[in-house]
Amino acid sequence: MENQPISIKKSAANYGVVLGAILALMTTLMYVLNPDLFTKWYIGIISFIIIIAMGIVSVAKAKGLLAGIISFKQAFTVYFITVAVGLLISTVVGILIFNIIDPDLAVFLQEKTLAMTAEMLEKFGTPQAAIDEQMAKMAEQNNFSIGSQLKNYVFSLAFMSVIGLLVALIFKTKNPNPLK
Numbered sequence: 001m002e003n004q005p006i007s008i009k010k011s012a013a014n015y016g017v018v019l020g021a022i023l024a025l026m027t028t029l030m031y032v033l034n035p036d037l038f039t040k041w042y043i044g045i046i047s048f049i050i051i052i053a054m055g056i057v058s059v060a061k062a063k064g065l066l067a068g069i070i071s072f073k074q075a076f077t078v079y080f081i082t083v084a085v086g087l088l089i090s091t092v093v094g095i096l097i098f099n100i101i102d103p104d105l106a107v108f109l110q111e112k113t114l115a116m117t118a119e120m121l122e123k124f125g126t127p128q129a130a131i132d133e134q135m136a137k138m139a140e141q142n143n144f145s146i147g148s149q150l151k152n153y154v155f156s157l158a159f160m161s162v163i164g165l166l167v168a169l170i171f172k173t174k175n176p177n178p179l180k
Contacts, residue, residue, distance in 0.1 A: 008062040008074060012081035015058035019082060020089025022050060027093050035105055039112050051083060052163055058082040059171050069175050075168035083160045091153040098144035106144035114138055 026047065030037040037043055062078040063070040070078075098106040114135055121131045142148060 008065055008078055009081060011061055011065060012058050012078040013085055015054055015061070016082040016085025017089065019051065019054040019086025022054070023047060023086060023090035024093040026050075027090065027097065031097055031102070031105070035108065036112070038109050039116060051086065051160060052167075054086060055079040055082050055160070055164060056167055059167055063171055063173070069173050070171055071175075072168050072172040075171045076164055079164035079167050080161060083164065084157055087153055087156055087160070091149055094144075095146050095149050098149070099146055106142070110143065113143070 026043075030043070056079075058081075059070070059075050059078050062074065066074070117138060118131055118135055121134065126134075143152075
């Protein structure tokens with residue numbers, strides 16, 4: 001009975017590595033094939049769906065390892081480990097690409113993001129003074145620095161944890177034999 005929590009944690013870590021590999025592969029392919037994809041909104045949605053799906057699959061697998069009985073804490077822990085490991089691997093790959101391999105890409109993407117934001121604000125009829133102020137604020141930020149990427153990791157993990165709470169709530173089951 002003592003080995004079961006370890007086995008579900010190991011399973012969660014393995015799913016986290018798979019998630020990290022998928023996200024790292026996506027990042028690498030975007031870098032190699034078309035760096036403009038980093039600025040597309042739908043890439044974020046695809047990544048979001050993949051992360052949640054892998055977390056759910058990991059919890060379902062853990063529930064199977066525990067003979068269909070999983071507590072809220074166990075379900076959340078499995079989800080959290082999977083997402084934390086996956087996002088960490090993805091963050092490390094992002095840091096490598098944008099800070100070591102090709103720092104010029106970060107500059108290019110920052111400029112492209114500024115241009116896209118200005119264009120969107122103009123379409124919404126935002127006054128030029130407000131656009132200029134927003135552009136000045138955004139120009140001061142380096143979204144691809146190591147610190148920014150690590151901060152993004154923490155915020156992403158916190159957001160995904162809220163979803164993990166919902167997933168754990170859905171998957172939890174009561175033990176029909178609480179003494180065992």
